[in-house]
Amino acid sequence: MAITYLEQERAFKLDTPNTTYLIGLVGSEGLLGHIYYGKKLHSAKGARLFLRTQEHPCTPDINTRDRVAILDALPTEYSGHGVGDFRESSVRVRDKNGNSGVQLTYLSHEIYKGKKPLEGLPATFGNEKEVTTLVITCEDRVLGLTARLSYSVFEDTDAIARSVCFENQGGDALYLEKAMSGCLDMDNRDFEALTLHGGWARERRMERRKLGHGRFSVSTLRGETSHQEHPFLALLTPGTTQESGEVYAFHFVYSGNFIAQAEISQFDTVRVTMGINPEDFCWKLMPGECFQTPEMIMVYSAAGLSEMTRSFHKLYRGHLIRSPYLHKKPPILVNNWEGTYFDFDEQKLIDIAREGAKLGIEMLVMDDGWFGERFDDNRSLGDWQVNERKLKGGLKYLVDQVNALGMKFGIWIEPEMVSEDSRLYREHPDWAFAIPGREPARSRNQYVLDISRKEVRDHIMDQVSAVLHSANVEYVKWDMNRPLTDLASAALPPDRQGEIFHRYVLGVYEMQQRLIREFPDLLLENCSGGGGRFDPGMLYYSPQIWCSDDTDAIERLAIQESTAMLYPLSTMGAHVSVCPNHTVGRVTPFETRGYVALAGTFGYELDVTKLSPEDAAMVKRQTAMYHRFNEMVREGDYYRIASWQENHLYDCFQVNDPQKEKALVFFTQVLNEPNRRSRILRLQDLQPDADYHIWQVDMEGEELLKDTGRTVNGSVLMQGGFLFERLWGDFQCRLLYLEKTE
Numbered sequence: 001m002a003i004t005y006l007e008q009e010r011a012f013k014l015d016t017p018n019t020t021y022l023i024g025l026v027g028s029e030g031l032l033g034h035i036y037y038g039k040k041l042h043s044a045k046g047a048r049l050f051l052r053t054q055e056h057p058c059t060p061d062i063n064t065r066d067r068v069a070i071l072d073a074l075p076t077e078y079s080g081h082g083v084g085d086f087r088e089s090s091v092r093v094r095d096k097n098g099n100s101g102v103q104l105t106y107l108s109h110e111i112y113k114g115k116k117p118l119e120g121l122p123a124t125f126g127n128e129k130e131v132t133t134l135v136i137t138c139e140d141r142v143l144g145l146t147a148r149l150s151y152s153v154f155e156d157t158d159a160i161a162r163s164v165c166f167e168n169q170g171g172d173a174l175y176l177e178k179a180m181s182g183c184l185d186m187d188n189r190d191f192e193a194l195t196l197h198g199g200w201a202r203e204r205r206m207e208r209r210k211l212g213h214g215r216f217s218v219s220t221l222r223g224e225t226s227h228q229e230h231p232f233l234a235l236l237t238p239g240t241t242q243e244s245g246e247v248y249a250f251h252f253v254y255s256g257n258f259i260a261q262a263e264i265s266q267f268d269t270v271r272v273t274m275g276i277n278p279e280d281f282c283w284k285l286m287p288g289e290c291f292q293t294p295e296m297i298m299v300y301s302a303a304g305l306s307e308m309t310r311s312f313h314k315l316y317r318g319h320l321i322r323s324p325y326l327h328k329k330p331p332i333l334v335n336n337w338e339g340t341y342f343d344f345d346e347q348k349l350i351d352i353a354r355e356g357a358k359l360g361i362e363m364l365v366m367d368d369g370w371f372g373e374r375f376d377d378n379r380s381l382g383d384w385q386v387n388e389r390k391l392k393g394g395l396k397y398l399v400d401q402v403n404a405l406g407m408k409f410g411i412w413i414e415p416e417m418v419s420e421d422s423r424l425y426r427e428h429p430d431w432a433f434a435i436p437g438r439e440p441a442r443s444r445n446q447y448v449l450d451i452s453r454k455e456v457r458d459h460i461m462d463q464v465s466a467v468l469h470s471a472n473v474e475y476v477k478w479d480m481n482r483p484l485t486d487l488a489s490a491a492l493p494p495d496r497q498g499e500i501f502h503r504y505v506l507g508v509y510e511m512q513q514r515l516i517r518e519f520p521d522l523l524l525e526n527c528s529g530g531g532g533r534f535d536p537g538m539l540y541y542s543p544q545i546w547c548s549d550d551t552d553a554i555e556r557l558a559i560q561e562s563t564a565m566l567y568p569l570s571t572m573g574a575h576v577s578v579c580p581n582h583t584v585g586r587v588t589p590f591e592t593r594g595y596v597a598l599a600g601t602f603g604y605e606l607d608v609t610k611l612s613p614e615d616a617a618m619v620k621r622q623t624a625m626y627h628r629f630n631e632m633v634r635e636g637d638y639y640r641i642a643s644w645q646e647n648h649l650y651d652c653f654q655v656n657d658p659q660k661e662k663a664l665v666f667f668t669q670v671l672n673e674p675n676r677r678s679r680i681l682r683l684q685d686l687q688p689d690a691d692y693h694i695w696q697v698d699m700e701g702e703e704l705l706k707d708t709g710r711t712v713n714g715s716v717l718m719q720g721g722f723l724f725e726r727l728w729g730d731f732q733c734r735l736l737y738l739e740k741t742e
């Protein structure tokens, strides 16, 4: 049984394959104490001592005179507010009198097989064989508030999914000012925090620093996940590497304002909290109403970051991504954005499709610029009707032509936005966010639609749906190109304006749900100015997300490394584009660009009609390479061997097929150095008693695979390593393919 209640210990024991999590009831009133999280315990006997409730000034029952001292030191499952625990609260509620104290105590619990969906929210799932759920119902009698703390434990993955559902059981409205998805208290073990941060076109760079006393947080208030911070925080024991050290990782299944915080207290304990950012959040809960927080994922690894990575990959592949494309090879696409920007017509697109088809490309994606009067990015968002001056003959004609060439067709949309210069804005100016009396801030010269309103959502989705029904559109790129500002909703009363940010995110989820319900075979790719909304929440709706607007292969090595730390390679939208690169001006070999894109969804973002004969020939090889290896990339296990972000010279990662009989090893010499010998790098997790034959992927010879003539034992490759020859020049990449010999 993955979850048990131990009567004698008054504790809940939650077991994943390799980890244990222990929660204890404390004192006669039943506070929820946190006992343990880490490597699997065979039994919980005696573990209760960790709660330290016997220690001075603590006393056996917490109702005695030193209550503040106890509450402020107790490791707790879900911290209260304003009644004695001065560390970060998990919940803050204001009642009708303006008071805000809250303390939750145990009422009852339920353990069941399976996992219920979270209404309106993306969440992990699993059937009765795959997951077990514990729901502990707590109450604050003074407020008339109950909180159902939910913990789901997966049979095949070292992950626990947590969330909280609040219910107002009193007679008056309550204002929920803060509602974290989870809280975890432990002793500090000199932890380092690992986070991901960045900006547009340089998303999700890793940052690691030692935690000090006080509070450390990452957060956003941009209304989307953001390019700047990622809803992820991991605590690492000192010296943690890919293969060693303990990792406590927290990831938030949400696509809006978030906060992840670690606080080190006076007693050297650390408290982690994660949830919707309480700034600009206030949810009015009427009697009988519930508020469901988004889900937070916890992963513990006793064997470094690499194991953490594979736990997340396994969880997201097995229990989060729902798309029929999860285990399907997506078509190789060519997207016209960097190839043409706004300057295209139907003939140009047909030419790209014709040339693409010859080279092995399978789908044309028409990016921004096909609707309204969209000849540049200053107008027409909101008018989702085909511009027939640009696309003569209309959408169906174009798609039929493209299909006749043997190519599928995909389209770009940005449904959450409106341009001032649009019919929609002229008809419904009040549908865009604006604070009365204040000129709303433009970003990319556009406004944000108030999609917290149902009529706005319905209007937009009716248009989008009509477009998709009008032709054979098999892929949609859903974009979102600016952060949220000037939030005020004409549809909400003053005391509900604090709900807009969250209602907006719920609106996005509802729209995407409608889209995939109405078009179940559609391949949906999310995007936000590149990777501004790359998060587990969006993965629930789309199996892939555009990773970054930076398509430079070397920048991508770093962006994809950090993204792949949490997300399967199959989720990362990655394309080959032209050089000099449009974002950084760097010139890299076409071959290298292909290998880097192969470690994602793989596609092209250029005008294939303008390729040199050499590059065109290479596209044919690269598409063949994709068909040969996509399954391994999509389904395989990922291992980070060397990080260019750390060593500044070379990069190496490996993908093993699930049986460990085949491996792909990507090695990039980012910068060449004078007087440098070859490098020995150790490969990962092969079968130690098997021999592997080694080929090199070849972009020029007769065959795709060039035989290196080497057969090497798995243990030799893992313990001794593989000798990577020094290459001539910068930005050179080699792809090795290993296969077990009989």
Ligand code: GLA
Pocket (backbone or CB within 6 Å): 337, 367, 368, 377, 412, 479, 481, 527, 528, 529, 530, 546, 548, 549
């Ligand atoms: C965003 C996307 C790009 C492209 C443009 C179109 O920046 O990230 O890929 O679709 O919008 O305007």
